[in-house]
Amino acid sequence: MISAVDGYVHEVFRSIQGEGPYVGSLQIFVRFSGCSLRCVYCDTIKARERVPHCALRGREPERTIPNPVDAGELASCVRSLAVVTPGIHSMSVTGGEPLEQVDFLKAFLADIRECGLLVYLETNGLFEDAARSVSPLVDIVSLDVKLPSLCGGGDLFAVYRRILPVFRDREIFCKVVIAEGYDPAEFDEAVSLVAAFDKRIPFIIQPATPTASRGGVPGENLLACYFKAAVHLADVRVIPQCHRLLGLP
Numbered sequence: 001m002i003s004a005v006d007g008y009v010h011e012v013f014r015s016i017q018g019e020g021p022y023v024g025s026l027q028i029f030v031r032f033s034g035c036s037l038r039c040v041y042c043d044t045i046k047a048r049e050r051v052p053h054c055a056l057r058g059r060e061p062e063r064t065i066p067n068p069v070d071a072g073e074l075a076s077c078v079r080s081l082a083v084v085t086p087g088i089h090s091m092s093v094t095g096g097e098p099l100e101q102v103d104f105l106k107a108f109l110a111d112i113r114e115c116g117l118l119v120y121l122e123t124n125g126l127f128e129d130a131a132r133s134v135s136p137l138v139d140i141v142s143l144d145v146k147l148p149s150l151c152g153g154g155d156l157f158a159v160y161r162r163i164l165p166v167f168r169d170r171e172i173f174c175k176v177v178i179a180e181g182y183d184p185a186e187f188d189e190a191v192s193l194v195a196a197f198d199k200r201i202p203f204i205i206q207p208a209t210p211t212a213s214r215g216g217v218p219g220e221n222l223l224a225c226y227f228k229a230a231v232h233l234a235d236v237r238v239i240p241q242c243h244r245l246l247g248l249p
Contacts, residue, residue, distance in 0.1 A: 005070060005071040005072070005103065005104060005107040006068035006069065006070055006071070006104060007032070007067075007068055007069065007071065007074075007101040007103075007104030007105070007108070008032065008033040008034055008050040008051065008054075008067045008068055008069075008101065009030060009031065009032055009033055009054040009067065009069055009074060010031040010032065010033040010044075010046065010047040010051055010054065010055070010095075010096060011029075011031045011047075011054060011055040011056075011057060012028070012029065012030050012031070012054065012055070012056050012057065012058070012074070012077055012078060012081065013028075013029050013031075013055075013056075013057035013058050013249060014026065014027070014028050014029070014057075014058040014081060014085050014088075015027065015029060015243060015248045015249050016242075016243055016246065016248055017089070017092065017120075017243070018241050018242040018243025018244065018245075018246070018248065019142070019175065019204070019206060019239065019241055019242070019243070020142055020173055020175055020202075020204050020206075020239060021173055021202050021204065021237070021239075022089065022090075022120070022140070023239060023242050024242070025089035025090070026085070026087050026088055026089055027088065027089055027090050027091060027092045027120065028058075028078055028081055028082060028085065028088060028090075028091045028092070028117070029091075029092045029094060029249075030074070030078060030091060030092070030093050030094070030108075031044070031047055031094050031095060031096060032047070032093065032094070032095040032096040032097065032098045032100075032101060032105075033047055033049070033050045033051050033054075033067065033095075033096050034047075034048070034049060034050045034095070034096050034097065034100055034101065035047065035048050035095055035096045035097040035100065035124075036097070036100060037097070037124060037126075037146065037151050037152055038151070038152050039146065039150055039151040039152075039177075040150050040151075040179060040181070040214065041150060041177060041179040041208035041209075041211075041214065043208075043209060043241070043244075044095070044096070047095060047096040048096065050067065051067060052066065052067055053065065053066055053067060054066075054067055054069055054074075056077055056081075058081050058085065059080075059081060059084060065077070068104075071104055071107035071108040071111060072107075072111055074108055075108055075111035075112050075115075078091060078112060078117070079112075079115050082115065082117060088117070089118065090117060090118035090119065090120040090139070090140065091112060091117045091118065091119055091120065092120045092121075092122060093105070093109070093119065093120070093121050093122065093138075094122040095122070095123075097123065097124055097126075097127075098121065098122075098123055098134075099123050099124075099125070099126075099127040099130040099131060099134065100127065100130075102127065102129075102130035102133060102134060105130075105134055106133060106134060106137060109134065109137040109138065110137060113137060118139045118140065119137065119138045119139050119140070120138070120139065120140040120141075120142065121134070121138040121140070121141050121142065122142040122144065123141070123142070123143065123144065124143075124144045124146055124151075125143045125144070125145075125159070125160065125163040126146070126156065126159050126163075128159065128162055128163060128166070131163055131166045131167070132166050135166055135167055135169070135170060138170060139170065139171060140170065140171045140172070141167045141170045141171065141172040141173075142173060142175055143160075143163070143164070143167065143172060143173070143174045143175065144175050144176075144177070145160055145174050145175065145176050145190045145193075145194070146177075147176065147177075147178070147182055147183060147186040147187065147190065148183075148186060149181070149182065149183040149186055150177070150178075150179055150181070150182055157189055157190070157193055160190075160193055161193055161196075161197075164193075164194070164197040164198075165197070172201060173201060173202035173203070173204060174190075174194050174201055174202070174203050174204065175204040175206055176190050176203070176204070176205055176206065177206045177207075177208050178205065178206070178207060178208065178217050178221070178222075178225060179207075179208035179214060179217065180208070180214050180215045180216065180217060182217070184224075184225075187225055187228070188228060191203070191228060191229045191232050191233065192232065194233065195232035195233050199232065199233050199234050200234050200235065201233070201235070202235040202237065203229055203233045203235060203236045203237070204237055204238075204239055205222065205225050205226060205229065205236065205237070205238045205239075206238075206239060206240065206241065207222055207238070207240050209240065209241045209244050222238050225238075226238055
């Protein structure tokens with residue numbers, strides 16, 4: 001049994017943000033360990049399960065610390081990396097799924113905010129109570145709107161209709177990953193639910209990076225998605241995973 005301020009983290013590192021409207025920005029990444037979804041295009045499979053150690057990268061020598069890690073110790077690791085890293089835009093909390101460890105996340109973010117780093121939360125947003133409690137502690141929200149057919153099914157859109165207002169006072173953009181075999185009707189529904197909340201929210205169409213087992217989405221499909229979204233939303237962009245093109249984590 002771990003305490004409310006201990007949690008599982010896969011790794012801490014610094015890199016270029018490769019997704020969404022902040023592509024190209026330098027961030028410190030804190031990748032949480034554990035995610036209950038099984039998206040077919042997942043590119044962080046090793047972070048799906050809780051791991052025994054957290055890897056600390058970006059300083060020499062690289063090292064590990066045992067999980068579960070204390071929220072204060074994690075914040076100290078991030079601060080020490082920030083001190084030796086010029087030009088940081090923000091700290092990205094990603095996963096895994098950060099909201100699945102909400103008490104640990106809240107304790108960690110409360111500590112981090114004292115050092116002035118902008119907090120960028122990447123989340124699937126499917127944990128409503130957790131999202132509500134964390135919202136005041138974050139600055140930027142990357143809401144990854146999942147298409148059910150690619151992520152295990154279920155009525156995910158009903159959850160997103162409730163989640164979007166939770167982040168009303170935060171800077172937010174929505175990202176929809178489309179992969180081989182995606183359901184165009186689900187994409188249309190994702191567009192509709194975001195437009196119904198706020199047509200001005202940036203809407204990022206992200207083609208999944210092809211793998212040996214799953215092909216890419218043809219360019220004409222991406223254009224078709226863009227045109228569908230642009231009818232209803234003011235700011236639509238197609239952005240691939242640029243960090244993969246750069247060979248970065």
